[in-house]
Structure formats: structure tokens, C-alpha cells
Amino acid sequence: HYKADNFEMLEVRTHHGENRIQDASFAVGDDINLDSYYTASRFQNPPSRKFVSDTNERFDLEKTLEASKDYYKEYEAFEFEQMEPNEERNIFFSLKTTPEMLKDTSAIISVRSVYVPDGSYPNHKVKELEMEIVTSHDPNKMSSNATLMNYRLVRFKTFKFKIKFQNNGEGPASTIRLETDIPEMFDKQTIEVTDMYPECPICPDEREVNYSCLDTAYTDKQAIFTFKNIYLPGSEQKNVREYDSTKGFVKYKVKLQKDFHKQTTRSRTAIIFDKNDPIITNYATTRFMTGLSIGAKAGYSFRPGADRDLKEYFAGITFSPYKSYRGYLQAELMVGASSFDEISEFTEEEVVDDVFVNRYDYTEQIEGKNITLYGVPISYRYNLNNYAAVAGGVQLKVDLSQQTTTDSNGAYTLEIPSEGEVIRDESQDIRTRVEHDCSFVNFQAGVFAGFNVGFARIGPSVGARYVYYFNQPHQQVMLHAIWKF
Template identity: 55%
Template sequence: MKWLFAKIKSSKNKDKNLRDIHLLLFVFFSFFSLLGYTQSPLSDSLRVAPISYDIQGNNVSFRGEMPPLNQMAGAPKAFYTYFWEFGDGHYSFSKNPTHQYNKKGAHTARLWATNNYDNGKPPTSIPKIIDIMKSYDQATIIDSPFNEQEDLMIKRNREPLPDQELVIITSYKNRLDYTSSGKLYLFYNDVRFKNNNFILQDTRTHYGEKIRATDVIASQLPENDSNTFLATTLTSSFISNRIVQDSTKRKNLPLTLEESKKQYRDYQVIEFYDLKPGEERSFFRTLKTTPEMIKDTSAVVTLRSIYVPDINYDDHTVKETEMEIVTSHDPNKMSSNGWLMNYRFARFKRLQFKVRFQNNGEGPANTIRLEVDTPDMFDKSTLQIKGMYPECPICPKEKEVNYSCLDTLIQPDKITFTFKKIYLPGSQQKNVYEIDSTKGFVKYSIRFKKDFHKKKTKSKTAIFFDKNDPIITNYATTRFIPGISIGAKAGYIFNPERTNDKEYFAGVTLSPFKSYRGYFQAELMVSSASFDALRNYATQSTNAIGIEEIVRFQEENTTNAISMYAVPASYRYNLSNFFAVGAGIQLSLDASRKSTITAAGEGYQLELIQNELREIRNPELDVRTSQEISNSFSNLHTGFFIGANLGTVRIGPSLGVRYVHYFDYDNPQIQCYAIWKF
């Protein structure tokens, strides 16, 4: 290393000195990157991809020095995908792009490389400052990303993975016939999720755009509106007179903004100026996914972008960007928006599924077959295809055609989508520079069957490219939130150890809504009871003259009680739609208890008659007593129960029976009841 420091110190050429510094940094990064990889192939902390470049006039050729890939076991061959920012509003997804700069000055070039089918984090790259010495008049030749109708394009460099960065590219175009200034909105962090999914780390603009404060969202008026002010923060005065369009082109900006603010926690507003007719611009945002981000690999998060081409009018474009949460960067993936649903309303909902794929071969694919596992609880006759790429018509049934089409085959346990006679280039194919051109997808919706159970489903897809072995995707899961089911319960309690017993009860139950098999249930009940208790006993004493006296008592105890029964947790299991069993702990407490005790005693005395000791009736010794005893919140007992239910046990009415044995109280119970769960 000493010769490098000496060479830099002695150099008199400023450009040469700068090049030597870059060389020194490159040696350091390469050394530590190699050291980190040698010590631990899965080490991410020192995994770097240095940027290098060559300049010829205003043309700069870029390349990245990629660290070795850590192949994911069982996956297709690992590879990198690339995203370059050139620092002047232009970008590329090529591996080694060449870019033409028109303006002189310092431009910051950035590289994000994504490691597909690789164990570990993506490598990081330090931005490079590109010095362009003079401006050039010729226009930069860039293929337009817009079609004839579009004015807003949203792209990203990768799917969101918890605790990693991704870049959102926003491109907008002026399709008006005059120069305009307008606004762009980004809404993020959907309120459906408990935690925030993204942190907006950085916004990079290149055409004088300004980031505005988000505490006020102003509303603009439609063209020819002469009845209200031009802009206001009070939207209620004219929202009701607008009509929301179903397409991405809309007219009611205040309503769109209010809907977006209710759906998302955070947003950013960017103003742009002097956009000429036909002009296209792009800017870039870096989003950091949070560690708390939902880690369900089939969940879908969304961003909403709104483009207002002219700040004076309400005409605007809305783009929803769907992103599947991933645990690794895999271009072949299946996702669903049914990751967490409300079972009460799921029967009215169409579930959305999306299967993404990428041809990673060295040549084009002409036939792509997607075999999608589809659980029996879905009604396959309700299948609707919502979109696809490559775009092509649906194949006619029982007829061979000579054009590209998508064939759909419904089988008992799967749905098969087959792209026929298409051309999907491979990512390793020669002269293929746009990575998105090698990707495709099928998006479809489907309903549940009329009678479907509340249980988790798992679906995966086998993807066949021509005659190659299949690639198996992740599982796309559907889950249901527990929900709450409140039940009304009433019945009669038999106490075998009591006389003239009558006890009626009523209460409520709390459990998950319409669970499929096992679940926990809590209960609270209040009962009114009355019962008698009879007891016979005798007392014996000796009077003053030595005669033995006996009083024989008959005691009657009449009790009235208001009792509370609590089941803090019981486990229930539905054996079928109509029969269930359960067991749990029951607590019993008398809220109030009043006992009336009446005792009648007959007196006798012992006399010796003919040398035999006999009892002689003595009415003078008769006794009659009566007393009342009242208690509140007494007689706490704990017991264990088992029981069964017959009826519509998951939801609706059913009849049940339960046997309760108390641990510290010799009074078992048999409960017979009816319950209706809502």
C-alpha cells in the first residue's frame, strides 16, 4: 500500500491524483469484500459492489464489480438484476449501461443490485460522482416507457423484503397541448396493517421539483367551474356534485385525496413546474422496509400515486402499485390478497391471486404452463382472469388456433394456465437488456364455495418453461381473523345431592366466529336456585335430679340463591357441522344466599321400668326454633367439566349437556342448555 500513498503524494496532476484515490478505495473495498466472503460465505455486512466507469466525451459506460453469489439450495441458478440511476433523471435496468449526459457538472451515479435465488442481503454500492466537463446540444436518446394513453408510470427495482431498501421510479409526461405545472402525490403505509411497512428515506429530483409540506392538501376545481373558489382546503362544499370515474383517469381530486388519506397513514406531495407538451420526466424515491413489516410471504402491500398534470384543474391519474412481500428475491412467486380476511364477509368477496414468473434461460420460451394448486373450498366455476403478460386472448374451447393465446384448464385440485405460441425472451439471452421483458404474470380472481369452512389454505404453483423441469413457487396463503361470536345461553341445572332442587340459568358466551375445528370459549352465567335440606339429630343431657333427657330434632333448611358461574377458558372441538365436544374449568360463586332454618324437637326422658331403661315422652322438653342466615359473595368453588353439543355448533342454535365435578365441594352438577351463537 505504501507505493500508492507515495504516488498520490508526489503527483502534480489533479485528475491523476483523483484517479489514484479511486484506485486506492477500490483496492480497500475489494480486499475487505474478499475477506468477508472467505471467512463467511453468508456474511452481508461487507458485501459490496464497487462502481467503475469509462468516459468518452459525454458518453459514460458503467459496470459494477459483483461479489460471488451464494446459491439458494434447490432453486434455479442465482443471478443479479440491476438498477442504475445516472444522476440526471435517467435510469437503466441493464447490467453494463452506457449513458449520454447533456449537461456539464457533477452527476451522482448509483447502483442497486438485487441477488435473485441467493442467500443473503443484496450488495451495497457507494455512489460515484461523474464529472462532465461541458454541455452538449444533442438530445439524450432514451426509449420512452409510455404508451399512447399513459401519462404516469411507476416502476421499482425489486420487491419489498423486511429491513431492506427498494427504489420507486416515478415517470410523468405532459399530454396537454400547453406547458403546465402540477403535483404528484405518493400515499404509503396502508392502515390495514398494524405496523408501518415503509420509511421514506430519500427523494431525488432533477428538474426543479419541490417537496411540499403535507399538513394541507388543497383541492382544485374542474375546468369551467365558476361557482366556487379556485382552491380550498374545505372539500365538503363541492364533493357531492362530482362523479368518480372507474378508470385511472378521474375528475374528483378532493374525493380521491380524502379516500387516500383514510386508506394510508403517510403521504408526500411534490410540485413540478414548466413541463412542456410531450416532455417526460422521472424522479426517484428510496423506501426502507421496516423490520416489523408483515413477513407473510404471500401478503400484498400497495402504494398509491396521483398525478395532477395541471394545478389549476382537478383532472388526475391514479396508479395503484401492488407489491408482494418476500423473504428472498425470487422472480417466480405466487401471492394473494386474502392473507387476512373477515370470515363473516368473505363469501361476498372475490379473492385476487397473482402468479409471477421470469424466463431465466438463454433463449426465448414459447410455451409456459402454470399449474396452480387450488383448494376445494374455492368455487372454480367463478374463475375470472384479470390480467396477464404476455398479453394475449383467451384460447377458444376445443379448437386449435395458430395465434398466441392463454388456455385455461380447470381440474378438481388445480387450475392450469398455459401460454401458447408466445415469445418471452430469457434474461440470459443475447441482446436482451430490459429485464422486465423476460417477466410475465397471470392475475385472476375466484370466490369461495357457498358452504366453506373457516380454515387456512395454502396454494403453490409449478411453472414449466417449454419442456424444462418445473420451478415451484412459494405458498400463497389465505387466513381469517378470529372474529368474535357472542352466544346467548340458557338452561337448567340438576343437583343430585339436593332435595326439591330448582335452578335455572342464563348467560353469554364469547368465542371466535365460526371456527372450523378447535377453539377456546369463555362463558359468564347467572342462575336462580332454590332447594331444601333435611336433617335429623338429637341432643342428650342430665337434669338436676339425675334424670337423662333427650330432645330429637328434625331440621329443615330452605335456601334461595343467586349464583354466578364463570368459565374463563374452555377448549371446544367441532367434530362436524352438527356435533361438538368440550372441556374446561368452571368457577362458582354465590352472589347472594339466604337460608331459613326451622327446627322442631320432641323431648324424652329415660326412666327405669321393671329393670329396663325406657324413653318416656315428655312434652315439656319440646323445642321449636327458626333463624335466617344471609351471605353475599360467598361459597367460591372450582370445578372441571366435560360436555357435548348437538345442532348447528359452529354458528346458530344447538343443544348441550355438561357434567361438572367440583374439586372442593361434594355437589356435582348436570347442566342442560340451549345456546345460540351469533
């Protein structure tokens, strides 16, 4: 029994035309005569009447009303008309209480009902209901059909989320607030509630209402769903037999932003029952399927400081996850075609009997063609933003085919130094051609670092790569263009 008035009557809802009585006074004109009865019987001595004692049935109505008014803070009186035997009717009361009462989880409040079948007689029944102020809490879950998505196909797709909760407390909950994280890639303006339990309409924006409704609000990073003026019983509450009646949920659908990145997101919901502390759900994780992006790559390479001026053009394909957001792995396979053309001149002399000198002036031309296979088994690339990326990894190289042709022409001249005579004799000229073919030679392994500018995630870009091989020749520079699909 509390000294302060902790409850305020907000609303009374009737459904059968019951009338509220402002002055609940009764003018009792007759007494109930329990000893008199009228019966028709074929026996001379009819059976005696038996009364079943009902501890809730009383006969001094005035005393009951005075005692009730002294004990309870407020009361309401209603008049029922044309009520049939065994008929059941309901009146709903909405009470507002203080935060102090909600915090006092050991408090017990009492509600008394006095039922007067006929205002002309004092007999009546009294029913009392005791209710304990208890906390309401919830094991809950957040789920979604957006757990694994195909990035190529999601742009115009609508995703569904469901927040499930259950009141496992010992008392009912009247207000349930769901504070749900909305990842940045989803457009909060497209959120639409598709289903809910307890079922109720969406709250109007322009005014506060006293009936059950679901209010929706948004912050920068959250959507807030609030069940107002509801009755969700607790699973540990007395007289609760339907376990499913203690459960609730909100279903909503949402679309993606126009510009979003391929990244994993996590969202969860804080569920607040009445004035209790928030209960945090599990994480609902949104992932994208890795997908496969195949890129076409072509470019030009050269070797700084090499003995030969090797001109090489290459083309190939790349394999990487589709439109990765930041860091990702990439493999490459390329084929290069190179050629070189060298001309050298040198002289060979042979002295005969210290009188004659046989001299050959050689012109040697070497032509070479290589078909080279490049492989990048693994590399790590990091997108700095939409337009720039850096990379590093391992590169392997082997010449699949190497063809070399050496043409040598030696012009013969006979010199007689003592006489100062030089005789050119073309019949003694030497002409040779040497062809050399080999396969799978010149294997090299090295590491590289490079960069790309353009459309880093998908589409065209250009870049450069510096490769350092562990054996000679050590250095290689590759300039390339790539288009990722």
C-alpha cells in the same frame, strides 16, 4: 451443424404485402461499376471518392446462394417492393423443433439472411445470426387479496389472485404453463382471467391456432393457464435491454363455493418454461379473521349424591371464534340461581329428679337461596362435524350470595312416667328463627367434559357437562341449551 432436419416451418407472417418467391433465381444483367461516378463541382480537380469497406457486402450473388444452400437445410425467399431508404420492415417465422434439440442446451443454431437491393445487380449483403439453445427459468411469486378475510362478509365477495413470473434465462420462452392449485372452498367454474402479460387473446376451444394465445384448462384441484406461441425474452439473453420485458403475469378472479368451511388454505403454482422442469412458487395463504361469536346459554344443574336437593337454573354467555371449522378455544361466564327447602324433625328430652321428663318435639325448616358465579377461563372444543362437538376444560365456581333461614318450632310436653301422665303445655313451646347471609363463599375449582348436538358451529344446540370439583361436594351435572351468533 446438425445432420438431421430439426426444424419445421409452421408459419410465416408478413405485414407489408411481401411476396414469397418459389424459385429464388436471379438473372443479373449488369455489373456494379465502382470506379465510375458522376459529380458536379466548382473545383477543377474534384475530390477523390472514398469507399468504406463493409465486410457483409458481397458481389458474387450466385456463389453466395450456392454456398448457403449447401450449408443450410431449408430456405425461403421474399420480394420487397417500394421500400424507402432507412425503412424497417419485419417478417415473423414460426419454427417447430424436436424435443432433442430443446434438451441440448449447448447447441448453437445459425440463421443467414441475404439482402439483394436490386435484382438486376449482383451486389448484396449477408447477415448471420447465431442463437444458442439455452434453458429459461424464473423467480416468481403468487399473491392474492384473500390473505385475511372476514368470514361473516365473504360469501358474495370476489377474490383476486396474481401469478408473476420472470424469465431469468439466457434465451426466450415460447410456451409457459402455469399449474395453479385451487383450494376446495373456491368455485373453479367462476374463474375469470382479468389481465395478463404477454398480452394475447384466450385460445378458442374448438381448434388449435398458430398465433399467440392463453389457454385455460381445469382439473379436480388445479387451474392450468398456458401461454402458447409467445416470445418472452430472458434477462440474460443477448441484446435484451428492457428488463421488464422478461416478466409476465396472469391475473384472475374467483368466487367461493356455496358451502365452505372456515379453514386456512395454501396454494401455489408450478411454472413450466418450454420443456424445462417445473419451478414451484411460494405459497399464497388464505386465512380468515378469527372473529367473535357470542353465544347465549341457559340450563339446569344438579349434584348427584349431595346431602341437599339443590335445584339450580343458570344462564350466561360464551365467547369463541366465529364459526370455527374443527378445534377452537372457548370461554364462558354464567350466573346460577339455586334454592333448597329442608324439613327435619327431632326430639330433645331432659329428666328432672328422676320423676319428671321435659320433652321438646322440634320441627326445623331450613330455606336457602344462592347466587353462584361460574367461570370457564379456558376450554377446548372440537367439532366432529356440522352437528356434533365434544369439549373439555377448567371450571371455577363461587357463591356470590348465600342466604339461609332456619325456622325451628319445639312443642313442649311434660311427662310423669311413674303415673303414666302426659301433659301438653303450649305456653312452654319454643319458636326461633335464624337468618344467615354471606358473600363470596364456597369457592371450588374442577375439570369437566361434555358434548353438544345440534348446529355445532353456529346456531342452536343442546348438550350436557359432567364437572368434577377438587373439594366437596365433588360432582355436578349441567344440562344446557346454547345458541351461537
